[in-house]
Amino acid sequence: MTGHEGDPGRGDAAEVERLARWRREKVDDLDLGRYHAVRCGEWAATSWRAESGRAFVAEAEAIVRELDVLLSTVDEHGVALEGYARELVDIAAAQRLLEQARARAEEARDDASATLVVLEAEAELRVDLPGVSTPADHRHVERSALERRIVDAVAELGVVGRRWAELVDRRRAADHRLLSALHGGGAVGALVETADAARGVTSPEGALGVVAGLTPFELASLLADVPLLAVLVGQASPEEVRGWWESLGVDVALDEDGFSAAQRALLAGAPGLFGALDGLPPSARVRANGIAARRQIAENERTIAGVLDDPERGAVMDGLVTALRRETSTSRVPRRCRRRCSSTRGTARATASSRWSATGRLRPSACTRTCPARSRR
Numbered sequence: 001m002t003g004h005e006g007d008p009g010r011g012d013a014a015e016v017e018r019l020a021r022w023r024r025e026k027v028d029d030l031d032l033g034r035y036h037a038v039r040c041g042e043w044a045a046t047s048w049r050a051e052s053g054r055a056f057v058a059e060a061e062a063i064v065r066e067l068d069v070l071l072s073t074v075d076e077h078g079v080a081l082e083g084y085a086r087e088l089v090d091i092a093a094a095q096r097l098l099e100q101a102r103a104r105a106e107e108a109r110d111d112a113s114a115t116l117v118v119l120e121a122e123a124e125l126r127v128d129l130p131g132v133s134t135p136a137d138h139r140h141v142e143r144s145a146l147e148r149r150i151v152d153a154v155a156e157l158g159v160v161g162r163r164w165a166e167l168v169d170r171r172r173a174a175d176h177r178l179l180s181a182l183h184g185g186g187a188v189g190a191l192v193e194t195a196d197a198a199r200g201v202t203s204p205e206g207a208l209g210v211v212a213g214l215t216p217f218e219l220a221s222l223l224a225d226v227p228l229l230a231v232l233v234g235q236a237s238p239e240e241v242r243g244w245w246e247s248l249g250v251d252v253a254l255d256e257d258g259f260s261a262a263q264r265a266l267l268a269g270a271p272g273l274f275g276a277l278d279g280l281p282p283s284a285r286v287r288a289n290g291i292a293a294r295r296q297i298a299e300n301e302r303t304i305a306g307v308l309d310d311p312e313r314g315a316v317m318d319g320l321v322t323a324l325r326r327e328t329s330t331s332r333v334p335r336r337c338r339r340r341c342s343s344t345r346g347t348a349r350a351t352a353s354s355r356w357s358a359t360g361r362l363r364p365s366a367c368t369r370t371c372p373a374r375s376r377r
Contacts, residue, residue, distance in 0.1 A: 008164070008171040009092030016085040023078035027071060034067040054256055055287070058264050066217050080181030087174040094167055102160045109153035116146040194218070198226040204236035208244045211270075213262055219269030230273050241279025257283065267291060 041060030044053050119139055198210045207229050211219055223230050236244075249260045259267070267274055267288040274280060275288035 007095075008167045009088070009095035011088050011092075013085045013088040013092070016081055016088060020078050020081035020085060023074050023081065027075050027078065030067055030071050030074065034064060034071065037063045037067065055290070058255060058259075059268065062216055062265060062268055066215055069215070077182055080178055084174060084178045087170075091167060091171050091174070094163075098160050098164055098167065102157060102164075105153045105156035105160065109150055109157070112146045112149040112153065116143060116150070119143055119146070195222055195225050198222060198229050201229065201232060204232050205240060207232035208236055208240065211266065212244070212248060214265060214269065216265050216269035219266065223270055223273070230270070233273060234277065236277075236279070238279035241277055245280055245284070257287070259284070259287075271295070 037060050041057050041064065044056045044060065047053075048056060119142060123139055194210065194214065198207075201207050201210055210229065211222070211233065214222065245263065248262045248266075249258070252260045252262070254260055255264070263284065267284060268291060271288040271290075271292035275285050275292055277285070280288075
């Protein structure tokens, strides 16, 4: 017995409905985020004239495109989950009816079979007179009725079995539709297919062909899932890289810096990889390295903020800062002189501290009058 043959109505429809509601709420959040990204891009396009402003606009446009795909996919997931939850409820209700019908048929079959056994046992213990209506005749009629009841119950069980098999097929089809919806769509399905194709790539040329045309987020996810792909791209010759890069800017719209949408996506999705890739034009590598530097700065700031927000690490840092300040405040007076001249005051201490040699040894003339330790010696 495989799949849901034993329990086609298995599953928590309420939990599936909760997941569907969560995706509907997420669609609202993503839609709001898209609205703000569009507004920021529009403001930067009209008010931010510097080169960094153009880079910001390109990043905002890429984010909006990604949000469009994500919005559509999450919405499809929500619709699929809602339909799946309704299907689970219907299948579970149909299963309960079939279980009740099966229980009734089994009970009728078992009761009739038990009664028939008793009837046969009674027939063996009695002797009927010929030509006289006897209980045997009545037992024959009763036996026939019991046999019909058994046949009807078995037939009912057959019907229940066929309907149960249909219910199993219905559940299997519902599962398949849900999986297709969750793993399909623009946000997941294309990336899954690309990842499957990337795992079979063995040459730099093939690796360059796989990464072309992906969005920044798809590229970052793909390289994280198939790290060998970045190694193969890095092994491509400068001539291969140059020809491949130029092909991405043919017969397509270019921005003010001369980059196509596919080229911008590559630089934003893997700046560390393409910033160091021989064969790319200097402008592309500079742009990629600038993106990588900004992201590294942001990551460093988040790391520092996390350290400062951690109470235990914060206490350690406070202790280190206090120790450094104490060491800095006493670094002008050697520890040995401060210990010996602890009873001095005013200029005598400063005079004593100034008479230490560069090697840390006390000059013979130091502390002759004011240092008690020197006077006792």
